[in-house]
Amino acid sequence: MNTVPLWALVLALVVLILCSAFFAMAETALMAANKYRLRHLAKRHHRGAITTLWLLDRTDQLLSLILIANTLLNAMATALVAALAILFFGHEESVLSIATAVVAFLLIVFAEISPKIIGATYPETIALGASRVLRPLMTVAKPVIWFVNLFVRLVLKTLRIRTGKEIHQHRVSPEELRSIVLEGGNFIPQKHKSILLNLFDLETISVEDIMTPRAQVEALNLALGVDEIKRELTTCYHNKLPVYEGEINQIVGILHVRKAVALLNQADELTVAHFRDLLVPAYFIPQETGVFTQLQYFQENRERLGIIVDEYGEVQGLVTLDDIIEEMIGEFTTSVPGAARSDSFGWDANGECLLEGSTPLRDINKRLGLGFPLDGPKTLNGLMLELLQDIPDSPISLKVAHCVIEVIQVHDQAIKVIKLKRPATGKRLV
Structure with a gap:
């Protein structure tokens, strides 16, 4: 040493x-x-x-x-x-x-x-x-x-x-994948991130969450007669229409409007039977079917439109392939002017938003940044009726968490117009 x-x-x-x-x-x-x-x-x-x-x-x-x-x-x-x-x-x-x-x-x-x-x-x-x-x-x-x-x-x-x-070897769960996407920061473009997050949501929602409710379904009634059928065909907004006879639960098929319009140009006298011959079988979907599962069914059965029914076989609404695609990538069509699912609503300068009672809660959560519960009623009208346990006969306001919900108009046993007041900064409806 x-x-x-x-x-x-x-x-x-x-x-x-x-x-x-x-x-x-x-x-x-x-x-x-x-x-x-x-x-x-x-x-x-x-x-x-x-x-x-x-x-x-x-x-x-x-x-x-x-x-x-x-x-x-x-x-x-x-x-x-x-x-x-x-x-x-x-x-x-x-x-x-x-x-x-x-x-x-x-x-x-x-x-x-x-x-x-x-x-x-x-x-x-x-x-x-x-x-x-x-x-x-x-x-x-x-x-x-x-x-x-x-x-x-x-x-x-x-x-x-x-x-x-x-x-x-641990497999990554959907929740972990979602966290990876959220933490991607600037490495993933915002639009791509939004699409990926929407894809994860498809596993947790059913067709009932994105369907067009039966009250808003554009359908053709064969019991109305030829003149009324012609009028509805010339003013409809869709290429395919559910067809029923008498009442909406009696769906008899799906009509391709283009084929029906071609039939109108024929010189022969038209009857209801001529339109009935153009019908193709309707495709029915249970309302509990998951959205991602239904997307696969649409692909396997080569269908683009399905009628949603409940456990009693009553029609609840309809869903199309476009609805599912819009759920993934965002809305890109405006098939019905003024429809509740349009992207025209938002907070105004006073922090208020006027909505139809039939507006889906999922759309409200996305557009307005709120957090209305989605495990119960699917529309704003349904949420209010569940909270009130009654149909209000005059304007009334509720404060749910930090969001004020004001009933503006009630008609035909349903709340037609509702006003929302934006929660204070930093507060979120849960």
């Missing part, structure tokens, strides 16, 4: 602490690295990403290498400081205690906390560089790692702890 210069001993101590810091920083960076980004880089043949994924596929060996190296380095640093203390101050117990405390402090600050914070702050950058050093070291230390893991597996087996690659 006397032949070794003091500066060499100090330099050796610094090197040991730096090496320990490297392993601590590499461990944190590798564990915190975004595996999806690494896989993306690996597909582009990034060598660092490929090496990093190779190491992460062998987590048990990787952690063994890092912990063995860290333990040896920390033990060597402690022994070196103890030797320096004995060399200069002799075998004083107080000196050895102080030397141990000093080296512990140095290791905690410079070889543990600081490098791990750096590794967690820049995980991908550090992991890509550190992996090129760790892979050769893992190859060299393979016999030592195997010997240590032999005892580790014995301990784990004694404790009945299962290990293996399948234990570490």
Whole structure:
């Protein structure tokens, strides 16, 4: 020891602490690295990403290498400081205690906390560089790692702890995927982010949530006679119309308006039977059917329009392929002027919004940033009737959470017009 210069001993101590810091920083960076980004880089043949994924596929060996190296380095640093203390101050117990405390402090600050914070702050950058050093070291230390893991597996087996690659493969849930999209920040364009979030919502809503209610369904009644049928055909807004006879629950088919208009130009006298011959069978959907499931059914059955019925077979409304597509990417059609699902409503300068009672709650939540419950009534009228437990015969106001809801007009046993007053800043209806 006397032949070794003091500066060499100090330099050796610094090197040991730096090496320990490297392993601590590499461990944190590798564990915190975004595996999806690494896989993306690996597909582009990034060598660092490929090496990093190779190491992460062998987590048990990787952690063994890092912990063995860290333990040896920390033990060597402690022994070196103890030797320096004995060399200069002799075998004083107080000196050895102080030397141990000093080296512990140095290791905690410079070889543990600081490098791990750096590794967690820049995980991908550090992991890509550190992996090129760790892979050769893992190859060299393979016999030592195997010997240590032999005892580790014995301990784990004694404790009945299962290990293996399948234990570490966790599938990402829809909620986790949603969080990934939300945290995408500026990396994902806002429109793309909105579409992705809407796709996740398709799993949680039914066709009843996006249907056109039966009161707003444009349909053709064969019982009205030929003249009335002609008038309705020339003024309708849709290319396909549900056709019923007598009352809406007696759906007899779907009429393609273009074919019917071509029939109007014929010189022969028209009868109801001529229109009946043009009908195609109606496609019925249970109201509890999920939207994503219905999208698949539309594709499999080559349908674009379905009549929604309840458990008693009564018509509740209709849904089209366009409705589902709009639920994913936003509205792009205005098939019926003034329809409740149009994007024409919003808060005015006074923080108020005038709405029809038939406006769907989902649309209100999206347009106005509110949070009306969606597990009960589907429309604003339904929500008010549920809260009031009665049909109001005069204007009335309610304050639900922080949102004031004012009934403006009631007609035909339904609330026709409602005014909403925007909640104060920072308050949200729940």
